Amino acid sequence: DATNLIDADAAIITRIGLDHQDWLGHDTETIAREKAGIIRPGQRVFLPDAHPPAALTARADELGATVYRYGDALHVKEQPDSIQITVPGFTARLPKPPLMPGAHQYGHLAAALAALAPWLRLDAARVAHAVIHTQNPARLMQIAGEPRWLFDVAHNADSAEVLAAWLHGMPRHGRFIALCGMLRDKDHHAIYRHLAPEIDQWILAGLGGPRGTDVQTLAAHAREAGIAAEKLLSCDDIPAAYHHARTLARPEDTVVVFGSFVTVAAVLEKHT
Structure with missing residues (x-):
């Protein structure tokens, strides 16, 4: 599909559930094998899911890609009024995303920051500003x-x-x-x-x-x-x-x- 048009240096594959089964398959491992098609040799692969399907990590291993998984290399600790994020190349205490609520968003945020950290100088104040103002309409x-x-x-x-x-x-x-x-x-x-x-x-x-x-x-x-x-x-x-x-x-x-x-x-x- 369109995500395979370029050989990206990094890939983020979010949590995989059952949907569009007529196209992708009828179980998460089959769907994961389809999604793993975007992984490239030597690539950084970020998985916001603490328990990703085995097909993703297996394909990454086959291609020599480095996997960063939520709860392993990507850490988020929730506090009463903030979150502490620690990922390779960046650590900061950030506000909870007010316009993108839900703990399921923490892994997404950690993966995005980890993917950007090797190439951008991430400033904690600017990241906090982005966290406060970023929204995904019609999600909670x-x-x-x-x-x-x-x-x-x-x-x-x-x-x-x-x-x-x-x-x-x-x-x-x-x-x-x-x-x-x-x-x-x-x-x-x-x-x-x-x-x-x-x-x-x-x-x-x-x-x-x-x-x-x-x-x-x-x-x-x-x-x-x-x-x-x-x-x-x-x-x-x-x-x-x-x-x-x-x-x-x-x-x-x-x-x-x-x-x-x-x-x-x-x-x-x-x-x-």
Whole structure:
């Protein structure tokens, strides 16, 4: 693919989950072998995952590439109001990323800094400024208000697990109301299972188009995943789901929008 157009001096391969299996494979080791195609002889390879698939490190060994793994060469220690980062060529105490929340981002930050350190003189103050201002819209993105809205493009099992962990740690003053629409090639059951313990009420939105999932299928899969029927509200499309979320949510509640880039983009367009 496009990442193989050049022979890069460094590569960062982030955590690998199950997605796009029709193209990449049906288990993480098979997908990892595909991703390992960007590794080059003698390259620096940075892995923000503490437990990467064996196929990545095996391919790096075959090519004589040097692997820097999160928790090994890439260290991040979380403190109450900051993070201490130690990677080859750079160490600093930095603010927690306010616009890219979640501990899963620490490995990404460590890998990026380690990849840049051999070629750039990294200044801690400038790095801190970048950490404060860098954002990735629609990843654990909160919009304050009554109710509070949280947007996250979680659309597979791995990202649903991250979203569930974030919700579990959030201050909760009212209900968590999900507004969820998913494409048909995603693992609906796994996504539901990760998030069901955190969600009090589900508003399901059908998505049109050749890859969309109608709301009847979404609801059936939710029930199969163990979600009680009385917690499910079915809507044919995003506008109807958004209307119901606005009507249902009380000031102390949080509306959590997820399931697809399509879903999040459509709701954001209406909400902002």
